[in-house]
Amino acid sequence: MNLNIAVLPGDGIGPEVTKQAVKALTAIASEYNHNFKFTVADVGAIAIDKHGDALPDETLELCKNTDAILFGAIGDPKYDNDPSAKVRPEQGLLKLRKEMGLFANIRPVKAYQTLLDKSPLKKHIIEGTDISIYRELTGGIYFGEKQLSEDGNTASDLCTYSREEIERIARLAFVAAQNRDHRLTLVDKANVLESSRLWRKVVKELAEEYPDVKLDFLFVDNAAMQMILNPKQFDVILTENMFGDIISDEASVIGGSIGLLASASVGDKYAMFEPIHGSYPQAANKGIANPIASILSAAMLLSHFGLHNEAELIRLAVEKSLKLNITTPDINAENDTVTTTNVGDFIEDFI
Amino acid sequence: MNLNIAVLPGDGIGPEVTKQAVKALTAIASEYNHNFKFTVADVGAIAIDKHGDALPDETLELCKNTDAILFGAIGDPKYDNDPSAKVRPEQGLLKLRKEMGLFANIRPVKAYQTLLDKSPLKKHIIEGTDISIYRELTGGIYFGEKQLSEDGNTASDLCTYSREEIERIARLAFVAAQNRDHRLTLVDKANVLESSRLWRKVVKELAEEYPDVKLDFLFVDNAAMQMILNPKQFDVILTENMFGDIISDEASVIGGSIGLLASASVGDKYAMFEPIHGSYPQAANKGIANPIASILSAAMLLSHFGLHNEAELIRLAVEKSLKLNITTPDINAENDTVTTTNVGDFIEDFI
Ligand SMILES: CC(C)[C@H](C(=O)O)[C@@H](O)C(=O)O
Ligand SMILES: CC(C)[C@H](C(=O)O)[C@@H](O)C(=O)O
Numbered sequence: 001m002n003l004n005i006a007v008l009p010g011d012g013i014g015p016e017v018t019k020q021a022v023k024a025l026t027a028i029a030s031e032y033n034h035n036f037k038f039t040v041a042d043v044g045a046i047a048i049d050k051h052g053d054a055l056p057d058e059t060l061e062l063c064k065n066t067d068a069i070l071f072g073a074i075g076d077p078k079y080d081n082d083p084s085a086k087v088r089p090e091q092g093l094l095k096l097r098k099e100m101g102l103f104a105n106i107r108p109v110k111a112y113q114t115l116l117d118k119s120p121l122k123k124h125i126i127e128g129t130d131i132s133i134y135r136e137l138t139g140g141i142y143f144g145e146k147q148l149s150e151d152g153n154t155a156s157d158l159c160t161y162s163r164e165e166i167e168r169i170a171r172l173a174f175v176a177a178q179n180r181d182h183r184l185t186l187v188d189k190a191n192v193l194e195s196s197r198l199w200r201k202v203v204k205e206l207a208e209e210y211p212d213v214k215l216d217f218l219f220v221d222n223a224a225m226q227m228i229l230n231p232k233q234f235d236v237i238l239t240e241n242m243f244g245d246i247i248s249d250e251a252s253v254i255g256g257s258i259g260l261l262a263s264a265s266v267g268d269k270y271a272m273f274e275p276i277h278g279s280y281p282q283a284a285n286k287g288i289a290n291p292i293a294s295i296l297s298a299a300m301l302l303s304h305f306g307l308h309n310e311a312e313l314i315r316l317a318v319e320k321s322l323k324l325n326i327t328t329p330d331i332n333a334e335n336d337t338v339t340t341t342n343v344g345d346f347i348e349d350f351i
Numbered sequence: 352m353n354l355n356i357a358v359l360p361g362d363g364i365g366p367e368v369t370k371q372a373v374k375a376l377t378a379i380a381s382e383y384n385h386n387f388k389f390t391v392a393d394v395g396a397i398a399i400d401k402h403g404d405a406l407p408d409e410t411l412e413l414c415k416n417t418d419a420i421l422f423g424a425i426g427d428p429k430y431d432n433d434p435s436a437k438v439r440p441e442q443g444l445l446k447l448r449k450e451m452g453l454f455a456n457i458r459p460v461k462a463y464q465t466l467l468d469k470s471p472l473k474k475h476i477i478e479g480t481d482i483s484i485y486r487e488l489t490g491g492i493y494f495g496e497k498q499l500s501e502d503g504n505t506a507s508d509l510c511t512y513s514r515e516e517i518e519r520i521a522r523l524a525f526v527a528a529q530n531r532d533h534r535l536t537l538v539d540k541a542n543v544l545e546s547s548r549l550w551r552k553v554v555k556e557l558a559e560e561y562p563d564v565k566l567d568f569l570f571v572d573n574a575a576m577q578m579i580l581n582p583k584q585f586d587v588i589l590t591e592n593m594f595g596d597i598i599s600d601e602a603s604v605i606g607g608s609i610g611l612l613a614s615a616s617v618g619d620k621y622a623m624f625e626p627i628h629g630s631y632p633q634a635a636n637k638g639i640a641n642p643i644a645s646i647l648s649a650a651m652l653l654s655h656f657g658l659h660n661e662a663e664l665i666r667l668a669v670e671k672s673l674k675l676n677i678t679t680p681d682i683n684a685e686n687d688t689v690t691t692t693n694v695g696d697f698i699e700d701f702i
Contacts, residue, residue, distance in 0.1 A: 080542060080568070090542045120579050125471045141492075141510060146545035153514040155549035159492060160507035189593070191431060191441045194497035198506035217431070221600035222629070228471050228579060228604040242540070246597055249572035253579040278573070 001305065002035045006066040008059065008096075010044040011089060012279025013289035013340075014072025020291035020344030021070060021298040024317070027351035028302065028310045039066065043096065044089040044279070045076035054092030060099055063270070068301050069100075071274035072294065076281055089279075098138050101267035104169045105244065106176075106300075107133040107276055109231075109251045109261065114322045118256030118331050121228065126254050129231040132180065133251065134173040135244025137265055139165045140195070142241045161195045161240065166202040172266075173238040174210040183214045183235035187223040187243055199240060220247070227251055248276060257330045259290025262297040264304060271304050273297035287339035290328040292318055295347060317350040352656065353386045357417040359410065359447075361395040362440060363630025364640035364691075365423025371642035371695030372421060372649040375668070378702035379653065379661045390417065394447065395440040395630070396427035405443030411450055414621070419652050420451075422625035423645065428632055440630075449489050452618035455520045456595065457527075457651075458484040458627055460582075460602045460612065465673045469607030469682050472579065477605050480582040483531065484602065485524040486595025488616055490516045491546070493592045512546045512591065517553040523617075524589040525561040534565045534586035538574045538594055550591060571598070578602055599627060608681045610641025613648040615655060622655050624648035638690035641679040643669055646698060668701040 007022060009015035022038055029036040041059040048054050054074075063069050074093045079085050096102075111119070111126040119126050144158030177184040186203050188196035200217060207215045218226065220243045226233065227247060231254050239247060252258040261276040275293030283289050299314040321327060326346045329336040358373060360366035373389055380387040392410040399405050405425075414420050425444045430436050447453075462470070462477040470477050495509030528535040537554050539547035551568060558566045569577065571594045577584065578598060582605050590598060603609040612627045626644030634640050650665040672678060677697045680687040 075542065088542065094543070120473055120476045120581075121471050122473060142543055144507070148545055148549070152549075152552075154511065155545040156495065156509055156511035157544045157546050158507055158509050160505065163504040189596075191426065191439065192445070192493055193508045194499055194506040195508050198499070198503075201503075221596045224575065224597045224601035225603055225609060228601065230471075243597075245540075245572045246575045246594075250575035250579065250601065252576055258576060 001307065002037075003068065003305065004037050004039070004066040005301070006063050006069045007038050007040045008043045008069060008071045009040065010072040010074045010279065011046055011076050012073055012281040012284045014044070014074070014279055016285070016289050016340050017275065017291040017294035018070060018072040020340060020347070021294040023344050023348045024295050024314055024351060025298050025301075027348045028314065031313075031351055032307075032310055034307075043092045044074035045079065047092060048087050048089060052087070054087055054089050055095045060096065063096065063100060068304065069270070069272035070298065070301065071272050073275065073277065073279035075279040094142060096272070097265060098143060100270040100272065101138065102265035102270060102272055103136060103138045103165065103267050104172050105135040105137040105263055105265045107135065107248045107261060107263045109133060109248070109254055111254055112256070112260070112319070112322060114319070115256040115331060120253055126231060129254050131231065131234045131251065132176055132236050133244060133248045134169055134176065134236060134238045135248060136165065136169050136240045140241035159193070159195050159242070161198055163198070163202050166199050167206065170203050170206050170238060173236050174206065174213055177213045177236040178210065181235040182212055185223075185234055185237050186215065186217050187220050187237055187239035187247060188217065189220050189243075190217070191219060195240070203238065223247060224250060252276065257290060258293070259328065259330050260292050260296070262293050262300050264297070264300040266304070271301070273301040287341065288329050289340045290330050291340050291344050292321075295344070313351055314347070317347040320350055321346050352658065353388075354419065354656065355388050355390070355417040356652070357414050357420045358389050358391045359394045359420060359422045360391065361423040361425045361630065362397055362427050363424055363632040363635045365395070365425065365630055367635070367640050367691050368626065368642040368645035369421060369423040371691060371698070372645040374695050374699045375646050375665055375702060376649050376652075378699045379665065382664075382702055383658075383661055385658075394443045395425035396430065398443055399438050399440060403438070405438055405440050406446045411447065414447065414451060419655065420621070420623040421649065421652065422623050424626065424628060424630035426630040426632075445493060447623070448616060449494060451621040451623065452489065453616035453621060453623055454487060454489045454516065454618050455523050456486040456488040456614055456616045458486065458599045458612060458614045460484060460599070460605055462605055463607070463611070463670070463673060465670070466607040466682060471604055477582060480605050482582065482585045482602065483527055483587050484595060484599045485520055485527065485587060485589045486599060487516065487520050487591045491592035510544070510546050510593070512549055514549070514553050517550055518557065521554050521557050521589060524587050525557065525564050528564045528587040529561065532586040533563055534567075536585055536588050537566065537568050538571050538588055538590040538598060539568065540571050540594075541568070542570060546591070554589065574598060575601060603627065608641060609644070610679065610681050611643050611647070613644050613651050615648070615651045617655070622652070624652040638692065639680050640691045641681050642691050642695050643672075646695070664702055665698070668698040671701055672697050
């Protein structure tokens with residue numbers, strides 16, 4: 001198969017981990033006789049520094065002309081505490097999601113058998129957890145109108161959703177549930193928010209088309225609690241943008257490290273694959289960043305194009321590295337000398 | 352001391368647990384020669400059923416003419432899945448908060464030594480945790496303009512904050528930090544939301560007046576993760592309404608049961624005390640509801656009026672009941688026959 005892949009390493013640890021994912025994909029290509037072409041472009045803080053724009057036109061252009069995007073991470077603290085900053089690295093990511101129509105962010109959460117002891121949660125709580133989170137990614141309060149009053153003393157963000165926005169991701173989530181354990185949980189705050197009530201209404205109506213899926217509802221505050229009390233109760237979770245951001249980062253503790261969690265952001269035309277972790281600038285260039293989330297994002301990319309054996313091989317390689325403890329310090333208590341590159345090398349060799 | 356206390360039991364398990372808190376307060380009054388006068392009023396689903404209004408005028412009137420409010424719980428599933436319901440139990444609570452100006456919800460989160468094993472989190476993670484969450488309670492997306500389009504296909508909620516709204520609760524949080532471990536963490540989403548950037552700006556400015564408090568910032572997604580990875584890192588957490596709702600429910604897992612968490616909602620003139628748990632209708636009238644959150648809310652009420660010894664006595668009684676395992680099934684694996692009333696009786700007798 002021929003695939004053009006745009007590689008957007010971004011900021012902080014983004015470049016290091018993305019490099020390992022590209023290595024894994026290259027190994028897969030040579031093993032299976034595929035032809036993967038990688039083109040690197042700037043996004044985020046580094047793009048602001050170089051081009052004055054968090055998402056330069058060339059980058060967006062490139063993305064629109066590739067089959068898939070491999071994304072690293074974005075963000076730099078020098079912009080976080082400057083409320084008056086006019087450009088922000090995150091705008092690059094948000095604009096990319098919006099322009100490419102990547103409305104569904106899919107985040108699998110799994111408790112790896114070999115890592116059960118690494119989690120802050122007790123083993124019996126997490127063992128067997130297997131959740132797929134469907135987070136809406138191009139709507140809600142992230143993209144609603146933002147206002148700052150003239151005098152700078154009042155600020156607002158609008159959270160808005162339309163039936164179409166809800167329906168298209170809900171359908172994906174229903175289908176995912178059909179292919180899994182047939183259970184779908186909508187997380188919302190319908191006892192307070194008008195937009196949540198619309199979510200509940202639309203999803204309830206759609207449920208009639210998927211009679212084999214058991215639908216239930218959970219308020220987001222309760223969901224944040226249930227995710228820790230009993231994560232095994234969940235199969236597919238569907239939720240809006242902001243709640244999905246919070247709940248999926250929270251859920252990362254189940255796997256033992258956020259450095260393991262991959263995600264796919266898909267739309268009608270394009271697809272992007274990225275770790276759910278951030279840019280962790282304080283860890284950059286130290287060789288301690290866990291590349292597995294990025295490598296597993298590459299596996300999701302392969303699955304997306306139907307290359308299931310290839311994806312499975314990457315996953316196998318990852319599980320092997322975990323079993324052999326060839327892992328970065330975040331999940332390696334015994335040996336803190338294994339570097340980002342070491343992990344990538346092992347997975348490349350294994351493939 | 353003379354205190355007029357409005358008792359608003361509300362829905363589900365509200366009445367049962369509130370009854371135990373009133374018993375505890377009555378015991379305190381007779382032990383310390385105080386004069387507490389309790390007046391009961393309707394709120395929530397029960398108020399809708401009886402008066403067609405989740406917060407009847409008489410109830411609000413009563414609240415405005417008392418020294419403090421003891422609140423139970425609110426909510427009934429028959430309203431949750433009806434997106435077209437015109438009145439909702441929750442409106443009663445929200446209106447009460449707004450009308451009484453209860454802008455700060457204070458939620459202490461503690462790992463009880465005797466309950467360390469009950470938490471889904473590992474003992475070494477939670478041991479020693481002692482957090483005080485300051486959640487803004489009368490602003491943000493809860494109270495911003497809500498819209499549903501004519502055709503019912505678009506819905507929106509506005510999240511808005513003003514400098515004043517932020518300042519008044521931030522000051523309380525800074526002072527709390529001064530009386531504790533001198534650390535304050537603002538939880539926001541300043542990399543995306545305009546309102547969060549205003550929070551960050553205002554809180555940063557205020558920090559200069561409290562040089563003995565170490566201020567830091569955490570994005571809400573990261574905070575949801577850090578709360579589980581390492582809750583001991585937090586002293587005082589300050590956040591807006593919606594994030595506070597999520598983060599504090601999540602934090603309840605640290606204590607082993609949400610049935611233990613009390614809260615105080617305070618404003619310039621009034622104060623209300625309530626468990627953070629909901630109405631759990633499925634547990635109502637079974638004698639299994641944990642009254643401790645409500646009883647500890649009563650202790651917060653006493654502290655609020657400077658009755659610190661009295662509050663301490665209630666806390667002692669609660670700790671004793673935990674130590675002796677005179678607790679409801681949510682935290683009692685060995686003995687599931689202890690009822691709500693049994694716990695209340697023990698605490699009453701102890702006092
Ligand atoms: C960087 C930030 C804008 C982003 C988000 O909030 O969506 C990140 O947290 C994520 O989850 O991908
Ligand atoms: C019942 C509901 C409206 C309320 C809230 O979201 O504030 C509750 O969850 C709480 O935290 O007190």
